[in-house]
Amino acid sequence: MPTLPSYPFTTHRLDNGLQVLISEDHLAPVVAVNIWYDVGSRHESPGRTGFAHLFEHLMFQGSANVARGEHFATVNAAGGTLNGTTWCDRTNYFETVPSHHLATALWLEADRMGGLLEALDQDNLDNQRDVVKNEKRQTRDNQPYGSWLDQLHELAFPAGHPYHHATIGSMQDLDAAELGDARAFYETWYAPDNARLAIVGDVDPAEALSLVEKYFGGIPAKGGFPTPPPTTIPPRIGREIRKTVPDRVPVARSFLAYRTAPFGTKEFDAIQVACAVLGGGRGSRLYKSLVLDRQLLQPSDGMIVDSWPFIGGATVTVADLPAREGVPIDSLEAAFHQEVAKISEGITDAELERAKAMLTSQWLHHLASVDGRADTFNQYATLLGDPGLVNEALPSVLAVTAADVVAAVGQVMRHDNRVVLTFIPDSPDEQEAAA
């Protein structure tokens, strides 16, 4: 087992509530600037699904001192890369720039944190609504199996729960979004006291902090953030939920979801190790049995089964099972359940060591880049309230025992706690009719 690095960092809070984390790393002359706003699709109002993500797009359309299109152009002209993403629990924005351009990245983020409304207009909204609708078409509606994620959310979380809808939202709700919604969303959620800023890389911490003070210090706190919609949910589903979708797809493919204790819990850690034992890598049980020995499942480089880092009452552990050509999906699914059931007989020390060695390297790989590390600091700070978990998360995963894995699989990966969503190929005749 390699020696685990401990990443140094300092934290600060500006008078306006902005929480700042600075972590030095001088291996390369680059710096990552990363902001998490504590708002995601979980916070959306009824009839406005997809709005948090649509709003994220508007954040790139200019602000008080930044013209439309200039945000991207300015970072690119600094030799930097950038983007933003939205998920259920948060929205993040990030730039990686050569370190002598740190001030530019901070200035741009501050300008849109404090001055977005000066640039927000109907043209921007209409244009980005079209862009987002095409993003949805490209990633969902025009992709084989493209609706799996949206459907899994609907099946795994009951109506009324904020995870019942996926982040992309519905076309209908996107169409209904108005400029007033955008203003209200910004005024409600986008504030220094609802954000965390991480700066990781080739910086002098004192200098970086004074730049943060300079650019963000004048943005007023907002406070009074609404209580997010409640996320209370039973820890288990309590029954099996099945749905079969005939569609224009080349082979049958099942997506399974098990309700799981949220990110940051002991059960979540144990399930992560269980996922690695079961479906992480070519030496995993599912790979051996389903891919190599029985040739029922299409191989992939990713995890066959994995958990998502949700915090709203519960999360899900998700398996992706594309069948080999000609394999009945029932056989594949049955074989999967068999392997899961066998965990109750125990796992060997060798299996546990393999899983932990893989999880360790994946963690080190993820944290190796300044942008990955900045994002992870903010993930732990925003979702679990403690950025220091970046240095503690792996040790707590490595403390999981074989008995913990067996217990967690027994609790979570049960018949009465799962969603089974299965796509099966349409017959050609049905395709004609559908067209």
Place this chain on the structure above:
Amino acid sequence: MTLINQRPEAGEPRSWRFPAFERRTVAGGQLLAAHLPGRPLAVTSLVIDAGAALEPIGREGVAELVARAFSEGTAAKDAYEFGVAAERLGATWRASSDWDSLRLGLEVPVGELAAASELMAEAVQTATFDDDVLTRVLDERIDELSLERSQPASRGAEAFAAAVFADGSRYDCPDGGDPSSLDRIELADIRAYRAARVARETATMVVVGDLESVDLDELGRLVFDGWDDKPDDASPPVVSPRAPGRRVVVVDRPGSVQSLVLVGHDGPPRAIEDYVPMTTMSLVLGGMFSSRLNLKIREEKGYAYGAFGSFDTRKHGGVFAARAAVQSEVTVPALLDMVGEVERMRADGLEPAELAQATAYRSGVFPINFAGVMAVGAGLGDIIVHGFADDHFDKLREQVMNVTLDAANAAAAARLRPEDLVTVVVGDASSCAKDLEGAGLGPVTVVPDQQ
């Protein structure tokens, strides 16, 4: 509210160079190693002159099968045992081919470099390529391709290759093969390609990481000792574009809510004089968020989530392609806008401000692109594949900084050929084929999806 309205000045840039690396000959094999201090993970890999461009015509996809079969059974381990052995080291095995190389190796905690290199040697020297193994690897690939082709982007790339290059020419199908080439491949073809192309002479080892306490000679011996295979001579591939002129191919997918569109033509290989100005020009056309194609198609019109365009320069030729996934209703207007941007770039060239922005981005982003061990390993791989000098990336960065407007405009005039644009649409033919006929994009052919 107090925002600072004055834009910050940039600080003093810290100097940056591509990481220094050394070349060694160990046990008759070539080794490149770059020392990157402070990184917990390291890379050990082989870059082999066994890419897809050298495959026998009609057996396209065989290089990828060779790459995959190395981990599926060796003299000492079956596929599962090999996976376990790598993963117990905390290593992830990766092997794949591209047009100009076959690359395989592991990213691993630096203390396990020797054990990982030994596994890599076991794979390349003793993989059995048994019937059972090769049958499974081939069948898995056929299934994977069917899954890939169901995605518009993959189906479009296949149709574009076939529309740009003549049948039987190199590059007339994607580098992983197509259904008909995979259908023709026999197990013996896979063994034959390995025997012809994979050998100590065609392989270069690449090691990147914190090499402070690593014995490179030992690593090299682990991999090269006893590796006696001899490669065959490879004849250079024949690349023949189809006849010049515009034409359109529609891959019909009834009911599609978007059209995946590709517009382009054949392009030059990597080794050309104007590579740097050409690629800076294409960055302005379609390689950045603020490129002309993306601004027009996404930010002005809202037709697509994004639009891009670039040259893919391979060793023996290449392509230029602009691409986007556009809402079905606007297929033709979007295509005309895209073609219009290519024509405008060819005719009028770049604005000075566009050149300045592309130059600043492209030269500035080197330290970000080469910050990690995997990226530096990939960079060394490119040096091996194209036979670049040791100071290649530093020289390249200098050249990037010195591209003139005249040079970029000359590259636009020489390398973009609007009159030869081939258009591929993967979408609902009933909603666009008629409009395409009169759009000035050339004769339209509609083909069924499953070809």
